[in-house]
Amino acid sequence: MSEEPIKISGKKKSIFKDKVMSLLPEGGNLNLCLTCGACSSGCPASGLEGMDPRKFLRMASLGMDEELLSTNWAWMCSMCQRCIYVCPMKIDIPQLTFNVRNSWPKDKKPKGIRGSCDVALRNDTCSAMGTNEEDWRFVVEDVANEVRENQPGFEDLQAPMDKQGAYYFLNQNSREPVTEPDEMVPLWKILHKVGADWTYGSKGWAAENYCLFLAENDNWEKIIRIKAKAVDDLGCKVWLNTE
Amino acid sequence: MLNYIETGRIKIDKTILNNNRVAYHDPCNYGRKSEKLFGYGYYKEPRLVLDYCVPNWVDLYPSKDNQFCCGGGGGSLTTGYNKERIYYGRKKIEQFKASKADLIVTPCHSCHGQFNNIKKEYKIEYLKIKYLWEIVADAIISKN
Numbered sequence: 001m002s003e004e005p006i007k008i009s010g011k012k013k014s015i016f017k018d019k020v021m022s023l024l025p026e027g028g029n030l031n032l033c034l035t036c037g038a039c040s041s042g043c044p045a046s047g048l049e050g051m052d053p054r055k056f057l058r059m060a061s062l063g064m065d066e067e068l069l070s071t072n073w074a075w076m077c078s079m080c081q082r083c084i085y086v087c088p089m090k091i092d093i094p095q096l097t098f099n100v101r102n103s104w105p106k107d108k109k110p111k112g113i114r115g116s117c118d119v120a121l122r123n124d125t126c127s128a129m130g131t132n133e134e135d136w137r138f139v140v141e142d143v144a145n146e147v148r149e150n151q152p153g154f155e156d157l158q159a160p161m162d163k164q165g166a167y168y169f170l171n172q173n174s175r176e177p178v179t180e181p182d183e184m185v186p187l188w189k190i191l192h193k194v195g196a197d198w199t200y201g202s203k204g205w206a207a208e209n210y211c212l213f214l215a216e217n218d219n220w221e222k223i224i225r226i227k228a229k230a231v232d233d234l235g236c237k238v239w240l241n242t243e
Numbered sequence: 244m245l246n247y248i249e250t251g252r253i254k255i256d257k258t259i260l261n262n263n264r265v266a267y268h269d270p271c272n273y274g275r276k277s278e279k280l281f282g283y284g285y286y287k288e289p290r291l292v293l294d295y296c297v298p299n300w301v302d303l304y305p306s307k308d309n310q311f312c313c314g315g316g317g318g319s320l321t322t323g324y325n326k327e328r329i330y331y332g333r334k335k336i337e338q339f340k341a342s343k344a345d346l347i348v349t350p351c352h353s354c355h356g357q358f359n360n361i362k363k364e365y366k367i368e369y370l371k372i373k374y375l376w377e378i379v380a381d382a383i384i385s386k387n
Contacts, residue, residue: 044311044331075322076331080312081275112321153385173352186380190244193383194252207352213318242376243272243352 008062016068017060020099028092033057039083039093049073053083053093060096074100075110101215109214116210117219124230126223127174127206137161137202139177140184147185157192159184162234163199169236170198171207171227173243187242198240204230207243244379245288248295254384255295263371265300265378266344267293268335268358269310270351284308289350289375296382300348303338311335313349315357332361339370350375 021027039053046052051073059068079094087093106114116128125133144159151157160166168191176183191198204227211219231239247253267289278284286307293300303310314331322328335358339347347370349355358372 042309042311044314044334045327048327048330072324076319076324076327078271078312078314078317078319078331080271080316081279082271082309082312084279085275085308110322110324112323113318116318116321175352175356183374183377186374186377189380189383190247190253190376193385194247210318210321213321242350 006062006064008064015063016065016100016103017063017096020060020096023099024092024095028095029089030057030060030091030096032089033061033091034089036088038086038088039091042086043077043083045073045077048076053077057091057093057096069100069103071100074104075113098215101213102217104215106216113210113214116208117214117216120206120208120210120223121219124203124226125174125206126204126209126226128208128210129174129178129206131174131178131206133202136174136177136200136205139181140200143181143184144188147188154189154192157188159188160199162202165235166197166199167236168196168198168238168240169231169234170200170205171239171241171243172200172205173208174206175208199234199236201230201234203233204228207241244376245292248292248379253379255379255382256384257296257298257382259382260297260299260346260378263297263299263346264342264344265293265297265346265348266303266339266342267300267306268303268313268347268349268354269307270349270354271310271312271316272351274310275308278308289348292375292379293348296378297348301342301344303342311338313351313354313357315353315360316351320353320356320360328357329361329364332357332365336361336365336367339367345369346371346373348373348375348378 017030021030037054040046043053049072074097077097079097081094083093084090119130120126120128140159147154147157209223211223273285311334314328319328355372362370
């Protein structure tokens with residue numbers, strides 16, 4: 001919370017809020033705030049950077065664009081939408097956060113998340129960890145082999161790759177093949193036991209999309225299109241993403 | 244998954260977690276975001292799956308659309324604001340402690356990663372974190 005009252009003088013400086021409202025259905029209800037504070041009282045990010053959801057929205061309403069667009073808080077709000085559900089007016093503060101993120105110059109956005117988006121754009125696996133097709137294939141086959149050899153009841157377990165015409169196309173967060181490969185196995189076991197017709201793809205398999213969280217709309221779409229193409233190329237009917 | 248269990252395509256041994264107290268965390272993607280985008284939040288299904296697999300599970304308070312976010316979503320695990328992310332997670336820790344659970348189940352990758360990370364920071368390393376499908380896979384009776 002700020003120590004000093006914020007004084008507003010003269011005309012509004014500019015009005016970022018109007019721009020965001022023009023993008024959202026019903027303007028995201030951004031003009032309907034009753035200042036009740038239900039959003040802030042339950043938000044785990046309240047207090048960070050001297051900010052909270054109500055204050056963030058008030059700043060937008062008061063045309064304090066400079067302060068609104070420069071606070072790091074936009075990167076600390078997780079856009080979880082709890083504030084919308086507790087709000088009597090259903091105000092879409094998370095979309096305000098998203099559009100504030102979007103307005104940041106790319107080189108000022110947090111480095112880690114920027115890197116995750118950039119790496120994912122480098123090859124068709126879309127892996128934010130940079131895992132290429134060859135390594136991905138190897139890890140899946142290696143782990144599947146281990147299960148077949150060591151786990152009774154799963155001697156026939158398969159983790160199919162690029163199976164043309166499979167019903168389900170399964171995505172996988174790329175942290176697993178890199179750091180916790182055994183965590184892929186439980187889902188394989190269930191799919192195996194029920195005889196599901198599923199496959200991984202050597203392309204477009206990575207479940208994460210950090211370009212979305214970076215609020216880079218073009219690259220977010222680019223990643224989605226690469227993944228969708230991978231599903232279509234194999235002729236799969238259902239695209240499963242457990243994220 | 245619920246359908247697989249209900250139609251008997253997988254058989255479940257419900258005694259595996261006899262000695263655990265399990266609590267369920269709703270990810271925003273399965274609940275609030277799904278409800279807002281597609282008109283349906285998946286609150287009931289994971290709970291029914293737990294009914295089949297776990298003898299002793301409880302809801303966190305608050306839950307479902309009032310569930311507190313894990314604090315790892317929206318890219319928070321990679322923004323570099325780690326101190327802030329851990330502070331954000333304090334509400335989860337309060338919920339976990341109040342539930343007296345020793346095992347937290349969630350189906351989301353970000354929640355899973357965030358919980359494993361903050362449990363060290365808050366010195367509650369005894370707490371296990373599992374995916375919902377891990378619970379199911381562990382309970383499968385493999386000789387059908």
